[in-house]
Amino acid sequence: MSGLDGTIEADGDSFAELLQIALSVTADALSITNLGKMINERYLHHYMSHRMQVKHEVLELQKSENRLLLHPEWPTWKKSTGLKYGQYKCRKAEAKKTKKYFPANQVKGGAGFIDFALGSYNFPVIAIEVTTKSGWGHEEVVYDLMKLLDARNRTFKAVISCNVILRELGVAKGGHKVHLNNRMNEAFAEAKKRLGNYLCKDSRMIYFFTSEISPTDSRHWHYDCKKEVVVENLQGELAGIFAEK
Numbered sequence: 001m002s003g004l005d006g007t008i009e010a011d012g013d014s015f016a017e018l019l020q021i022a023l024s025v026t027a028d029a030l031s032i033t034n035l036g037k038m039i040n041e042r043y044l045h046h047y048m049s050h051r052m053q054v055k056h057e058v059l060e061l062q063k064s065e066n067r068l069l070l071h072p073e074w075p076t077w078k079k080s081t082g083l084k085y086g087q088y089k090c091r092k093a094e095a096k097k098t099k100k101y102f103p104a105n106q107v108k109g110g111a112g113f114i115d116f117a118l119g120s121y122n123f124p125v126i127a128i129e130v131t132t133k134s135g136w137g138h139e140e141v142v143y144d145l146m147k148l149l150d151a152r153n154r155t156f157k158a159v160i161s162c163n164v165i166l167r168e169l170g171v172a173k174g175g176h177k178v179h180l181n182n183r184m185n186e187a188f189a190e191a192k193k194r195l196g197n198y199l200c201k202d203s204r205m206i207y208f209f210t211s212e213i214s215p216t217d218s219r220h221w222h223y224d225c226k227k228e229v230v231v232e233n234l235q236g237e238l239a240g241i242f243a244e245k
Helices: 013-029 041-055 138-149 174-198 238-243
Strands: 070-075 087-092 099-104 113-119 124-133 158-166 205-213 218-224 229-232
Touching: 013 041, 013 113, 013 124, 013 158, 013 205, 041 070, 041 113, 041 124, 070 124, 087 138, 099 138, 099 174, 124 138, 138 158, 138 174, 138 205, 174 205, 174 218, 174 229
Parallel strands: 124 158, 158 205
Antiparallel strands: 070 113, 087 099, 113 124, 205 218, 218 229
């Protein structure tokens, strides 16, 4: 496996440190306060990149001897910089209301963009995708999972899907709660189905989190890798989710 600087990795120290930072910042993002409709995904992106920089100088642009370890909007394919990983193509679905993405080859496809890639630019080892909405953004999450689970993005050792749902009137209850849980599991199933033979079969570490956050309460969900299903964190606290890893 290539190391952070493109060399063969001799040990896991650098990766372990970056993973700790990535998970810590993800926990921060999943526990934000619901400040109302003004908050969107861009706020969360800036917040997360700032937190990463505070915890560890992953983005140093003034000293030429320092390596860049944080790459926002990292493209999976870019000819000018030599990136040749997964490619994807958008298809407009029924009545052209919904855009759906599928794996593609280099003749018909284009780059997918990872919200945050950590490691060296050419050989990132951690990928983080983020959504922030007032409800469940199914197709967006499916596409994110496709990129994270794509075997062609072969240098990824750990991938994180961080999803924040900002509720106005409290977390989902009753049938709405069951439906949300089903949709999260359906997103995994659909992403794997679309990837087909491109689905990674390596030892990639998969982290998936969703937080419902309202002004009065919150609920957290996570992907149980052993059971391969998204479940509610019954302890209620984020610490319980990360402790399982």
